[in-house]
Amino acid sequence: MLVAIVGLAAAGACSGGASGPPATSSPTTEILGAPGSSAPATAGLPPDPDGLPTLTVVATEKDGRFQFDAADVVPAGPLGLELDNQGTQPHDVAVLRANPNVSRQQLAELLSGPAPEAVTAIAQFLGGSAAIAPNTKQTVALTLDPGDYFLASLYRGPDGRIGAAGGLYRSLTVVPDAPNAKGPASPESAGTVSITDDMVTLPPGFGLAGWYKVQDDGTQPHELTIVKLNDGVTADQLKAWLVATESGPSLQQAPFVLVGGSGALSPGNSDLIRVELGPGNYVAYCTMPNLAANSSPSYNQGAFLAFSRAE
Numbered sequence: 557m558l559v560a561i562v563g564l565a566a567a568g569a570c571s572g573g574a575s576g577p578p579a580t581s582s583p584t585t586e587i588l589g590a591p592g593s594s595a596p597a598t599a600g601l602p603p604d605p606d607g608l609p610t611l612t613v614v615a616t617e618k619d620g621r622f623q624f625d626a627a628d629v630v631p632a633g634p635l636g637l638e639l640d641n642q643g644t645q646p647h648d649v650a651v652l653r654a655n656p657n658v659s660r661q662q663l664a665e666l667l668s669g670p671a672p673e674a675v676t677a678i679a680q681f682l683g684g685s686a687a688i689a690p691n692t693k694q695t696v697a698l699t700l701d702p703g704d705y706f707l708a709s710l711y712r713g714p715d716g717r718i719g720a721a722g723g724l725y726r727s728l729t730v731v732p733d734a735p736n737a738k739g740p741a742s743p744e745s746a747g748t749v750s751i752t753d754d755m756v757t758l759p760p761g762f763g764l765a766g767w768y769k770v771q772d773d774g775t776q777p778h779e780l781t782i783v784k785l786n787d788g789v790t791a792d793q794l795k796a797w798l799v800a801t802e803s804g805p806s807l808q809q810a811p812f813v814l815v816g817g818s819g820a821l822s823p824g825n826s827d828l829i830r831v832e833l834g835p836g837n838y839v840a841y842c843t844m845p846n847l848a849a850n851s852s853p854s855y856n857q858g859a860f861l862a863f864s865r866a867e
Contacts, residue, residue: 606743606767608697610636613707615647615724622724624649624707629729632702633739638695639685647719648711650684650779650819651728653703660704664727667708672720673845675708676777683770683827684819686781687711694816697743697767697828700730710779710820712843714805743767743828749840751778751821753848754858756840763833763865770818771826778842778854779820780829783812785837791862794839798855812839820844833865 614625622643641647654663658678666675683698684707705728709719719725733739746766747759753774762768772778785794789811797811817840818829842859845851 606636606697607740608634608636608743609740610638610695611728612638612640613649614640615643615649615709617643617645622647622719622722624709624724624726626707626726626728628727629731630700631733631739632700632730633733634697634699634742636695636697637684638693639688640693641688641690644690645713646687646689646711646814647724648685648687648709648779648819649707650710651682651698651700652679652706652708652820653682654679660727663706667706667720667725668723670721672708672718675720679706680825681777681820681822682825683821685829686779686817686819687814688816689814692814692816695830696818697830699742702730702732704729716804743830745769745828749780749818751780751842751859753778753846753854756780756842756859756861758840758861758863762863763831763838765832767828767830769826769828770821772821772823775823776844776847776854777820777822778844778859780817780840781843782815782817782831782833782838782840784815784833785839786811786813789837791837791839791860795855795860798841798853802853835865837862837864839863 609631611627611630616623616625639647639649652663652675654660655678663675663679666672666678682700683696685694685696688694706725707728708725712718744767746764746768747762748769748771749759749762750757750771750773753776759768770780785791794811797808815833816829818827821827840861840863842854844854846854846857849857
């Protein structure tokens with residue numbers, strides 16, 4: 557089942573800080589391919605090359621304000637999630653769902669409040685796209701059950717705040733698929749990337765074109781950032797740059813190019829990322845705070861791995 561959205565929610569963010577949940581309109585949904593529907597089967601959420609219905613989340617900047625543009629409603633089951641960064645800064649997107657004892661409104665209020673970082677205590681992270689550079693795209697795949705979710709940016713910008721702190725988030729509703737419908741299958745994984753509280757492990761051949769499963773095998777939420785080092789830059793120099801930015805924006809240009817990865821995952825959760833890395837030197841690491849180490853980023857605890865792709 558594909559869903560066409562006629563009315564979209566308005567969601568935006570100012571990197572300097574806007575507050576309050578995004579205003580929403582009442583979306584009109586149409587089940588494509590249903591009896592009596594005149595809409596073509598290719599409308600709504602278009603399939604990606606692997607046949608997955610794909611939700612595109614566009615990060616844009618308009619008049620100095622950042623916002624996510626995306627559909628409000630998607631079908632349950634395997635789903636492609638494409639992040640299209642049309643802004644001027646790196647952006648990510650994570651899929652969140654409130655814990656059973658937390659209401660959707662409570663989660664929205666936390667995301668729009670002064671300390672959205674506390675979301676780790678009241679929500680499950682189901683994956684998404686790690687931060688990517690401006691004018692680039694990344695596609696991930698995940699499986700969602702029917703229910704209420706949020707798309708939120710957890711990437712820490714030049715002002716030291718995560719994107720959600722400025723309002724860079726929006727709601728998402730997942731509806732049941734048609735009864736007895738044969739839904740799409742998840743892409744086949746070429747290998748599994750494991751992230752623990754102190755380690756990143758890559759499968760053999762990682763970086764060859766294909767889908768890779770990313771799984772949180774730790775005790776805390778984790779994400780996977782993949783960067784390509786600039787020529788002449790070492791992994792140790794990257795680590796020093798990351799540590800320097802923990803106390804404020806760096807005066808030095810970032811010594812790498814963001815190439816994607818997985819958005820935040822709660823322990824035991826996983827998603828799939830589509831990867832094709834060219835020759836070069838890379839580092840895979842986790843930026844999420846390690847609560848057992850005074851909230852120091854996990855890359856300081858060992859979740860930091862340098863690797864290379866040959867010609």
